[in-house]
Amino acid sequence: MIIGSEIIFKENLPSTNTYASQILRNKNSKEGTIIYTNYQSAGRGYAGNGWESEDGKNLLFSILLFPTIVNPADQFVISMAISLGICDFLESYIPVCTVKWPNDIYVNNDKIAGILIENTIMGNLLEDSVAGIGLNVNQVKFMSDAPNPVSMKMITGTQYDLKDSLTKLASALDKRYKQVLSEKFIQLREEYTAKLFRLNEWAGFRDGTGVFTGRIISVSENGRLQVETKSGSSNEYSFKEIEFIL
Ligand code: BTN
Numbered sequence: 001m002i003i004g005s006e007i008i009f010k011e012n013l014p015s016t017n018t019y020a021s022q023i024l025r026n027k028n029s030k031e032g033t034i035i036y037t038n039y040q041s042a043g044r045g046y047a048g049n050g051w052e053s054e055d056g057k058n059l060l061f062s063i064l065l066f067p068t069i070v071n072p073a074d075q076f077v078i079s080m081a082i083s084l085g086i087c088d089f090l091e092s093y094i095p096v097c098t099v100k101w102p103n104d105i106y107v108n109n110d111k112i113a114g115i116l117i118e119n120t121i122m123g124n125l126l127e128d129s130v131a132g133i134g135l136n137v138n139q140v141k142f143m144s145d146a147p148n149p150v151s152m153k154m155i156t157g158t159q160y161d162l163k164d165s166l167t168k169l170a171s172a173l174d175k176r177y178k179q180v181l182s183e184k185f186i187q188l189r190e191e192y193t194a195k196l197f198r199l200n201e202w203a204g205f206r207d208g209t210g211v212f213t214g215r216i217i218s219v220s221e222n223g224r225l226q227v228e229t230k231s232g233s234s235n236e237y238s239f240k241e242i243e244f245i246l
Helices: 016-024 076-090 154-155 162-182 185-194
Strands: 007-013 033-038 061-065 098-100 103-108 110-122 125-135 203-207 208-219 225-229 232-235
Touching: 007 016, 016 033, 016 061, 016 110, 016 125, 061 162, 076 098, 076 103, 076 110, 076 125, 076 162, 076 185, 125 162, 154 185, 162 185, 185 208
Parallel strands: 007 033
Antiparallel strands: 033 061, 061 125, 098 103, 103 110, 110 125, 203 208, 208 225, 225 232
16 A cells, blocks of 8 residues: 555644645655644645635545656646545445546535645656645535535435545545556546546536537546537637636
8 A cells, every 4th residue: 555554643734735745855755645634724725725624524634645657747647546536435425426627526516525736846757746635524514605515424414434534535545546656547537537527518618718508528638628619619728727617
């Protein structure tokens, strides 16, 4: 086992991703180390957003990875593997989980987990990666203005043991990360694409030109979203160039 081979617990932290980046400066850190906490006072989401999580209710952790075999151009494979690992874990409790591109984990129309991956690139090498995961487990009331949060407990009515959930999730993530290390990039992309929220469904999107109806047809090798329009043309988008209308 790589992911979860070492686990560091801190009762509270500003952000597990920030803490993980600090440990990375200590060159003795071990690949797969998980830093987890019960509470983050400054939890970070993507695009400068925060991450809401009630004390002791959810899984909040970051994983140290050294995916040096991955070319920086292929770095999206890390996102795909982490997203799939979370879905593999969730699907032992919940019938279907999808991935809202690029890496929001959804159950039906609601967001159950967020991922913040921070890569360090040195020349032509992906030197290290901090994969931060916030998974809503036992929280049932959300206060922030996030549009559609949901938790495992809200869906199943069950209270989960966080430590046990972390062990199981780490093992699911480890299996997927091993696919990265053995360069199963095509397989990962196929499985990731098959799990996409709104794959092949006509739905509303917004891009730089305004609102339009489109359908997701695939994801390119470098992680760009391919969307077909009603007129039959297709466009590729990088992160932040397209928004889903929910
Ligand atoms: C998102 O905006 O969807 C990404 C959220 C990522 C939140 C997790 S919680 C653990 C780790 N530490 C952070 O500060 N952020 C990530």
